[in-house]
Amino acid sequence: xxxxxxxxxxxxxxxxxxxxxxxxxxxxxxxxxxxxxxxxxxxxxxxxxxxxxxxxxxxxxxxxxxxxxxxxxxxxxxxxxxxxxxxxxxxxxxxxxxxxxxxxxxxxxxxxxxxxxxxxxxxxxxxxxxxxxxxxxxxxxxxxxxxxxxxxxxxxxxxxxxxxxxxxxxxxxxxxxxxxxxxxxxxxxxxxxxxxxxxxxxxxxxxxxxxxxxxxxxxxxxxxxxxxxxxxxxxxxxxxxxxxxxxxxxxxxxx
Numbered sequence: 001x002x003x004x005x006x007x008x009x010x011x012x013x014x015x016x017x018x019x020x021x022x023x024x025x026x027x028x029x030x031x032x033x034x035x036x037x038x039x040x041x042x043x044x045x046x047x048x049x050x051x052x053x054x055x056x057x058x059x060x061x062x063x064x065x066x067x068x069x070x071x072x073x074x075x076x077x078x079x080x081x082x083x084x085x086x087x088x089x090x091x092x093x094x095x096x097x098x099x100x101x102x103x104x105x106x107x108x109x110x111x112x113x114x115x116x117x118x119x120x121x122x123x124x125x126x127x128x129x130x131x132x133x134x135x136x137x138x139x140x141x142x143x144x145x146x147x148x149x150x151x152x153x154x155x156x157x158x159x160x161x162x163x164x165x166x167x168x169x170x171x172x173x174x175x176x177x178x179x180x181x182x183x184x185x186x187x188x189x190x191x192x193x194x195x196x197x198x199x200x201x202x203x204x205x206x207x208x209x210x211x212x213x214x215x216x217x218x219x220x221x222x223x224x225x226x227x228x229x230x231x232x233x234x235x236x237x238x239x240x241x242x243x244x245x246x247x248x249x250x251x252x253x254x255x
Contacts, residue, residue, distance in 0.1 A: 036253045038192045045193045046209040052191070052242040053214065056221040059241055063220040065171045067091065072147035072172035073139075074098055076157075077107070079164045080131050085122040093122055104145050107136035131159025149173045162200055170216030178203045178210070179219040183226030190230065190248035190255065 056063075066087035069075040074094065081090045097118060101107050107115070115129040122128065135157040139147060147168065148154055154165035166177030178184070180199035184206075188194045194205035210218050229236045237243050237250045248254035 037195065038189065038247050038254055040192050040195050042209065045191075048191060048193065048245050049209050049218075051245050053218070053221075055241050056225055057217075060221055060224045063217070063224040065167070065220065068094065069172070070098075072149075072168055073104055073136075075172045076135065076147055076160070076164070076168050077101075077132055079167050080128055080135070080159050081119060081122045083128070084124055089122055093119055104136040104139040104147070107132055108140045128159070134158035135160060147172070149175065151177075162203060166203070166219075170219070176212050176215035177219075178206050178215045179223075180206075181219075181223060182232075183223045183230075184219060186232060187222050187226050187230050190235070190246060191242075192247040 065075075067075060067078040067082060068091045069078055077097075078090050078094055081093065101110065110133065112129055112133055115133060116125050119125050119128055119132075138157055139145060142156075143153070148157075149169070151162070151165050151169065154160050154168060155162070160168075163180055167179045169175040170177035170179065180188075180202045185197050185199065185202060188202055188206065189197065193209060194202050196202045196205055206218075207215070225242075229240050235248075235255060237246075240246070240249065243249040
């Protein structure tokens with residue numbers, strides 16, 4: 001390897017379903033890939049957002065979160081379960097779970113082993129069960145049984161990072177939030193919106209170039225486009241409506 005050469009380690013799943021959902025299953029492989037970096041100019045990135053926003057908005061007028069929920073607690077639990085799992089699987093599991101556990105108190109009082117058994121198919125079930133029970137216990141003890149509605153408060157809950165907090169704030173409370181999942185990370189790089197693959201750093205980068213009122217919707221549009229067109233392994237550039245604004249379009253070295 002030549003001195004100064006950039007090597008990128010990319011983890012991907014060979015499953016077509018996981019490619020669309022942006023999750024990874026047990027068939028994860030480690031791939032050593034050489035990828036050219038896109039130089040990001042913040043002013044150009046901001047203008048690019050302005051150009052692609054109306055196009056994506058028109059193409060995906062109903063773009064929204066795929067997880068099914070009716071209140072902040074259900075979305076919080078679903079988001080914790082969605083780590084390394086497809087939204088489809090999570091929705092299958094929570095369909096019955098939410099009939100049984102209707103409050104934070106129900107989860108807090110539940111037997112940990114029982115929760116593990118009920119969410120086993122979502123993967124990493126022991127850690128997820130511990131986080132769900134822990135988060136709900138804290139909600140009962142410190143927040144009067146109600147999911148808190150601020151970033152600072154949500155981050156005090158076990159298993160909740162900024163990604164989960166932004167998801168809950170944006171989709172359950174209507175408070176703008178940028179959810180940086182694998183699709184948002186991938187498309188932000190390809191579109192030249194940010195050089196950062198770290199979710200927190202990327203969130204702050206996007207916050208500077210996307211109008212705050214559009215943060216939640218922008219996340220959904222990017223995620224939907226990532227699932228339908230700009231897939232991880234082989235984006236469908238010929239059919240991409242925003243390809244003319246994308247520095248990576250038809251350039252595999254930048255994918």
